[in-house]
Amino acid sequence: MSSLVKVKIYTASEPLVSWIYEGQTVWQAVQKAGVLQRGDCGGRGICGKCKARVEGDVLSLTSEEEEVLSVEEKQGGFRLTCKCHVMGETSVFLPETRIAHLKGGLLMFERYPGVLAAIKKVDTHIPPFNRNNPIPLMERVQWSFKDYELEISSANLNHIAELDQGDGFRINGGLLDKTVLRIHPQGQGRFCGLAVDIGTTWISCALIDLITGELLGETGALNSQIEYGRDILARISYVMDNDTGIEELNEKVVRDISLIVEELLDGLEIGSEDILEMTVVGNPVMLHLFVGLDPRGLGRAPYVGLFRRGISRRAATLGMPMHPAGRVLILPQVAGFLGSDVVACLLAVAGNSLDNFLVLDIGTNGEMVIVKDDMYFACSIAAGSAFEGGGITSGMVARGGAIDRFWLEDGEMKYSVLGIERPEGICGSGLVDLLNVLLDLEVIDETGLIQPDKYAGKWRNTPRGTELIIVDEAESSQGLPLVLNQQDVRQLQLAKGAVRTGIDILMKEAGINPQGIDEVMFAGAFGHYLNPEAVIGIGMIPGFEEHRIKPIGNASLRGALAALVSVREREEAMRLASCITAVDLADHPDFASLFVESMAFK
């Protein structure tokens, strides 16, 4: 494994630090810090949008850069960040970018290539107003779109009426099926879509231009249902115990999405009425609560909710911040706790030319799929929220301020922090790294017991037992020490055991062994920041070869985007949902013994 190097990112507001592997690009460092940087060509060195001044230990100009950059730019130290490889400490200056996305940045694409959206743009001409035979504007608009129904808002028509001063003019209509939802003067405005991934802990959204495929923004926020319980069973319990539980939880997620959309639209010349279609993915409980349906059936055998297929609803029915007659499409679910997020995840990695692969999405309610020769075996795992920082003394989700990596340098423990200088807590990948380092040092033994005498670091005694102080209070951003104690280790053992048991049982069902798996794809924030060596080291996954382990970013959201932008992908999502074999772990005869075994470290 190559070593980590530090990239300092100077933005208009605060300087950021990003740790990347030697040989990775400046662009990757910027992405990792969660900064939204332009790059229309997706890092192919063509568009020139990602250029920035770079100083430090980097490889020399590539042929693409020679081509795209001007003489003055080259003299001024400008580089295409996507083509500029970092070998040692480096600084990059991005004075005009905003730090939008410590909360996003895992989407890994900037423009969707094969747009085939359900929303179409229609180009037409509005005839002029004639005082001698005055026809009201709406009738002329209807005439111009004569094959279609109109569902344009009054504000929209009032705005167009301002232009209606005698001459005719050209106009674009945003079309859904046979209905025009929105009109803009030709060349102005956009017809947009929103993809939403509702996780138990985190909600991610991406805004896209449905005509050009251009990604306009991506961000996310904590799912504020968290105050009603960390995992889906806790949410179901709340509904069981409270008459208005469904409404309360529904309001939370509707409000969360509204706030995220507000943030996405901020600074863009796009209004919520320009969002004409929305795709939504999530686990079945999140989807039930999103539409306000009773999820209690999912909390008891035979674990059947009120809906399983995809749903199409009018935006207004769901209170979504978009065109009221726009469409909200919930992608199809599988069964039990396997929702449309799994389907979207597979959609995002489809067409990868691999025969056999494993996809892991390790969140509070995690899912995994083994694809073997076009057969799909999936299960959900109750890993708990440990890998999203839940229930861990110094845990936190993977956003600015989280320690995402630990390593040893000359016997001393080092760490890197996402986005900002001082750590606030430790996210999932940091916790896995930490466990792995402590196992190397034998501070944690095979059974998971902490052995303070094995390490000369700082320890303290508390009512919860002996704690290892990982970051001093003076170094942390909140003035509190970051620690690890025996309970934390136990939580992590349970979580990694659940993941490993899932993988083992899925492999059995698929009739495949680790050697037969071509690639292991880790979705989500956890996968993005993780250290493959550590994940194998703690036994969370079997001994796959490290180079086969790949982060795939927010694949669920990417799949939701694919279905948003392409009707062909929607069909593929339906096909996938019906092809997936749901494997029920708890019912499996080997579950108990595998689970107990997999909790140990060996």
Place this chain on the structure above:
Amino acid sequence: MSSLVKVKIYTASEPLVSWIYEGQTVWQAVQKAGVLQRGDCGGRGICGKCKARVEGDVLSLTSEEEEVLSVEEKQGGFRLTCKCHVMGETSVFLPETRIAHLKGGLLMFERYPGVLAAIKKVDTHIPPFNRNNPIPLMERVQWSFKDYELEISSANLNHIAELDQGDGFRINGGLLDKTVLRIHPQGQGRFCGLAVDIGTTWISCALIDLITGELLGETGALNSQIEYGRDILARISYVMDNDTGIEELNEKVVRDISLIVEELLDGLEIGSEDILEMTVVGNPVMLHLFVGLDPRGLGRAPYVGLFRRGISRRAATLGMPMHPAGRVLILPQVAGFLGSDVVACLLAVAGNSLDNFLVLDIGTNGEMVIVKDDMYFACSIAAGSAFEGGGITSGMVARGGAIDRFWLEDGEMKYSVLGIERPEGICGSGLVDLLNVLLDLEVIDETGLIQPDKYAGKWRNTPRGTELIIVDEAESSQGLPLVLNQQDVRQLQLAKGAVRTGIDILMKEAGINPQGIDEVMFAGAFGHYLNPEAVIGIGMIPGFEEHRIKPIGNASLRGALAALVSVREREEAMRLASCITAVDLADHPDFASLFVESMAFK
């Protein structure tokens, strides 16, 4: 003209008084007081729903009553109020009715006979939940309605889910086009529609069962846009002067309708989501503001707004308190200030077998139509709000507390009050009666000048000139005297002159004279309470024979209801809108001279 008799109405709350003509029924007295009384058969003496105990000077039992009433009921003094004719002072006891409708009661029907609604009821069966092959409820519902799309709310499905305990069950769906909007267990719930008439001053709504045609309620409220100006030109001015004017005025009417619907639903087992379709009528400015469209084009030549045809919109788009995917249908307008209210009014009186008739709707913005051998000539008149009490010192709209009639008894002025004992003000019909009485007494001369020396009533001098005190402060409900002064008379002269000019010009255009007109129909509150003799007496209308003058109640709302309940009537509305010839009074060469002439009293 027969004389007025007093009917006392004892309700659960306050006692009411109603003045009717000798020979009218108790039911008419109850209606006139604005009390909502049941009567499913519409006063034909069949249903028995209108029965109540009656005491006083009434005709004896009719054969219908002999048939419908039980022996005990007859002994107890019960009558079918619709068949019980009043000859002198009478009391009726309605302990269980509520006084819903001092604000309504002008609809004049209880059940629509020829239901042919766009909303259909579908009856089907939901198969049982099978634990061995568990299919989510929504999928089974979709299967049961397999030819249709579903737009049922989550709350609706959650409610049905409570019944889904093993056995299958029968269910009714409320269908709009190819979409099921609402489901109810068989035999429960209703699928409803709302008809709305948005007047410049008053908004009326009626709630109806779209399957049975049963009228479920009717009420109204002041249009709170009034605070932005009394008439449509004032509203347009407000929009011109204020950037957010459209939004403000739109919010007012949306809120007004929401409050009216809340009142209508109160006490019924019907939720706003049971309202699946809505028809709306009004003048063009009111309709523009209802949908939030810029009405400014209606305020300047060539007086063209942004739309003129009918519009169909999703309820959610307009913020209407009904099923969000329900439909709001604005009936087609004519031109200029002639809106869908005129069309609805004609729709309501269509099929009356008359060849030639005149329909008058005298509100703040009034309209009139002459129908001659299937040709339609219509005009709008800016009568001002005098006949709705606007700008008149002691004026008020026709609701509880308004004096609706004046007459002389032994040279002394008498009056009747709507609904309650003490008068609060004088409504349009009262003002016309008052003028007529004062003309008889020669207190007002031909030119409209007040001659105090002609009448020994009470007079007082004020900065506004000499005022006739009509009701002492001790007798009025607010402790203020009700008065009439010279400015009031001038306002009324302008208003009646405008009406008369409209009639005269329309008759010219239609090539008809008063003798050729078979019937004069007065729509609205003004028409309901007016005294034909007085209207002719003050010269507001030509000398039609009195018995040809008929009140037709809230004909616009009735027409909106007809279009709501029958798709055939919708087609008829479209036909009518396109057949009507709009006559522009102000452009007419005779306008000025006719207007000046018609203001005089002679």
